[in-house]
Amino acid sequence: MLAFIFPGQGAQTEGFLHRLGTHTxxxxxxxxxxxxxxxDVLTLDTQTALESTVAVQMGLLIAGVAIQRALAAEGLAPELSAGLSVGAYAAAVSCGAIDFAAALLMVRKRAELMETAYPRGYGLSAIAGLTExxxxxxxxxxxxxxxxxxYVGNVNAPRQIVVAGSDAALDAFNERALAAGARKATRLAVSVPxxxxxxxxxxxxxxxxxxxVPFRAPSSGYIGNRGGRALYTxxxxxxxxxxxxxxxxxxFDALTVMIEMGAKVFVEAPPGQVLTDIVREQYPDMAAxxxxxLPFERLAPTIHRRLESAA
Structure with missing residues (x-):
């Protein structure tokens, strides 16, 4: 079973939309x-643009949907979709629960609300080596x-936790976490809590x-963020x-549920590979x-081979 996973804010890198490829x-x-x-959405991945929560979140949605559509055109439609944070919007498009245009406008609204609430002075830190x-x-x-x-923002794995708060609170907490035995405590490229x-x-x-906003029941599996469970309406x-x-x-709950539902091959949409690394670390028997x-001309054949091997 093929599962698509879509990253959240923090995965962005300069030029990531330009590197998607030339598939129709x-x-x-x-x-x-x-x-x-x-x-012109190709202006959303410049170094300056990526300082904006709005540009980043819209860019991540666009990248996720673009690669999902290109792979679907090559006979690789996912049976399960899940996204971390704003990545959930691409997952919802992937499973047919919302149209791309509506998702774009909703993500823009989401990012504007978040940026307006906390224009500066807040963010996220990733803590590795401690439990929730x-x-x-x-x-x-x-x-x-x-x-x-x-506040605990993400439970990405049993010992990979993301926390949210003010800059001062996060800096103090990073020191506290390292003193308590954390392997790493790192600020992320996210400017909202x-x-x-x-x-x-x-x-x-x-x-x-x-x-x-018009929504439909998913036509393939959608795994939610809040409960890490399949949602059907x-x-x-x-x-x-x-x-x-x-x-x-x-x-981590969402990932575990996808495996319990039969996922064997996970494909992470651009940019980055944080979610891929989590699959490989936590479930090494799975293909991720x-x-x-990979360039797109190698990506689709690679996925086909992995699916054949998993079968």
């Missing part, structure tokens, strides 16, 4: 996105000691916006997308391919 479906997707947004329970204890301790609360209660008001506003997917900015992303590491 990719070019069509770029043209469609430019028409919907009334902007250990992170929570350290966060509670820091809040008591310094009134500088951080994603997936915590600091974005509750923004999530409420996006929920109001989403009421008028239009309402459930709408709610997952509209509210995921305020809730912890249960990515980062699309950004």
């Amino acid at each position: 479906a990719i070019q069509t997707t770029l043209d469609e996105a430019s028409a919907v947004l009334n902007v 329970h250990e992170i929570e204890k350290l966060a509670d301790s820091q809040a008591r000691d310094a009134a500088a609360r951080v 994603s997936h915590c209660e600091l974005l509750a008001a923004a999530a409420d506003a996006l929920t109001d916006y989403a009421r008028d 239009a309402h459930a997917v709408r709610d997952d997308l509209a509210t995921n900015m305020r809730y912890t992303v249960r990515w 391919i980062a699309a950004s590491t």
Whole structure:
């Protein structure tokens, strides 16, 4: 079974949209996105543009949908789709729950709400080597000691946790985590405190916006962010997308569920390979391919071979 996984903010690199390739479906997707947004989307991946949460999130959606469509044109439509954070929007397009144009406009609204709520001074840190329970204890301790609360934003793997908060809180927490035995504590290229209660008001506003966005029941498997479970109705997917900015992303649960549902080959949409590395580390018997590491003319044949081997 083929599963597509779509990365979230932090995976972006300068020029990532320019490196997608020349497949007809990719070019069509770029043209469609430019028409919907009334902007040349190839301006969204410059070094300056990537300082904007809005540009980054729209660019990630475009990259995910472009590669999904190109692979589908080569006979590689996924049976399961999941995305981390804003990557969930590409997953929802992939499974047919929302049209690409509607997803673009909703992502733009999402990013604008997040950026307006926290234009500066906030972000995320990745902590490796501590469990969620250990992170929570350290966060509670820091809040008591310094009134500088951080929040668990992503559980990417049992010992790969992302926390959200203010710059000062994150810097202090990184030191605290390393002193407690973490292998790494690194700030991410994200300038908003994603997936915590600091974005509750923004999530409420996006929920109001989403009421008028047309959704359909997924035509293939969609795995949600909040619960890390398969979702089957239009309402459930709408709610997952509209509210995921305020809730912890249960990515490891989502990954585990996909494997339990029969996924054998995982393909990560561009850019980056963070999600691919998680699959390889946590489930080494699974095949995982980062699309950004292969030219497209080699990508599709490689996936076909992996599927044949898995069968």
